[in-house]
Amino acid sequence: MMNLYDELVMRGMVKDVSHLEQAKVLINGKGVKFYVGYDPTGESLTVGHLVQIVRMKYLQKHGHIPVVLIGGATGLIGDPKETSERKLLTLEQSLLNAKKIETQIKGLLDGNAIFVNNYDWISKIDLISFLRDYGKYFNVSYMLNKETVQKRLDIGISYTEFSYMILQSIDWLNLYQTIDCKIQFGGSDQWGNITAGLELIRKVVGENDAVGLSSPLLLKADGTKFGKSESGALWLDKTLTSPYEMYQYFLNSSDHDIKNFLNLLTTLERTEIDALIDASLKEPELRIAQKRLAEEVVLFVHGKDELNRAKKVTEALFSGDFNQLDEASFEVLGKVLDRVEVTNDGIIEVLVRSRLAKSNREAREFIQSGAVYLQGEKISDLEYKVLQTEKAFGQYAILRRGKKKYVLVVFK
The missing domain is CATH 1.10.240.10 (Tyrosyl-Transfer RNA Synthetase)
Known part of the structure; x- marks a missing residue:
């Protein structure tokens, strides 16, 4: 029977591993805390984030404990992008986004998941303590060699974003020391930050059992970005x-x-x-x-x-056949289909306004050829008033031209 670590590898969930044998021991065991971080750069996560969330769910299913770190503080700094500096968030916006993302992920994981916000500890570090207690452990040459920094050297990188890896490293040190969180997972673009965290733990704690793992970024077969x-x-x-x-x-x-x-x-x-x-x-x-x-x-x-x-x-x-849909489904259709708002308009005008016909003449031709349906009923009267039709939930009707050209009619 395949063990859990090999299962992760076979599923394509592992790319880089810091300490292979230790990773196998931890992942093939039970009850190990592992963390994934999310910066609140927006009000919602995207399907691109599902890779890490599903892996958390999968490890949780097999007996481990996810620690979800929301970056209320690191979101204020910005993880270096390949192309340019990030636009800085306000503290208010970062913490508001953080709360929304926390709520979003809580709905996806089981009850034993732990949620933390790095603003709770990073905000308490004063500048002198930051430089003396943490900055002294980071060699500038080491930081410059990180891939994310290398990609920005030609166009420039601010000290703010350059220092991001220090903050992420502080996160892991804090979680390792306070709640015995032994593993950090992230996408392969986070590998430089993950290994920087391992270095900080080694220099502060000494011998330890922390392990970092990354997963490949999910691309489509044609090389385009997933999501x-x-x-x-x-x-x-x-x-x-x-x-x-x-x-x-x-x-x-x-x-x-x-x-x-x-x-x-x-x-x-x-x-x-x-x-x-x-x-x-x-x-x-x-x-x-x-x-x-x-x-x-x-x-x-x-x-x-x-x-x-x-x-x-x-x-x-x-x-x-739209007869089985509930009211909320018609609201979905309003986002999916073109929609036209009407009062007591004539069918010809509605066909033109909805762009199912290019002109009044073409609209008449469609009606006369039996190609126009409203709420499933064929319309043959050129003077037909749409208000006469039976309405779904008192306000919706489906206008169809031919077999597959649909428009949602909304009665004002």
Whole structure:
């Protein structure tokens, strides 16, 4: 039977390891605290953050204890980007974002997860103490050799962002000393910060059993960044990205990406993943693995009700039958479909305003050829007033031209 460390490797969850044998001992044991940090640079995390969150969930499922560090302090400094300095957040905004992200992650992990905010300890360090107690352990040559710093040397990097790795190192030292947190996980872009933390623990504590691990950044098979849709980032906050949009994103995953996504974005065991891939290879047109991926991710992030709603909206748009949708589903349609607000307008005017017809003449032709439906009823009267139609929840109707051209009509 494969042990947990080998399982992580096989799933593609491990790239760099600081101390291999110690990592195996800790991960193959039980009840070890491990931490992942999140800076509150925005009000919501994106699906790109799911890799680390799902790994926390997976390790939690196998008996370990996640420590979620929200960077209320480090978010004020900014982890160096490859291209330019980050725009500085205000303290108020950083702490507000931190609270929202903490709430978001709390809904995704089981009850024994520990949540901390590094503002609680970093804000108490005065400048002289920072330089004497921590700065003296960091050699400038060592810091300059870090990849994140190297990439910024040509265009310049402020001392503020240059010092970020010191703050992240203080975080791990604090967690190691106060709650016996032995492991730090992060994306491969965090490896320089992770190893800097290990160095600080070694210099302050001496011999220790701390271990750092990184995971590969998740890219699509074509090399493009995971988690970006045509409309931009996909957020975990459903007010920014609807569960339906998230469902569609994963439903449309390519066959080249699907196994990797199932390994990294779900807690399904590999035997089940292998069975899904085999079934998909036999009947690729059914997109069995893609459907399961979309279901698992939306269920994990948004819960059963939102998953069912996303599936019903998907089915309605495929079948043309919108009669089974609840009111919240029509609100989802309002984000997915073009919408037109009406009072007692004529059908020809609504077709033109909704861009289902380019002109009054074309609208008349569509009606006369039997191509126009409102709430599933064929419209043949050129003088038809849309207010006459039966409305869903007193305010919605679906206008269809042909088989698949839909617009949501909203009655004012």
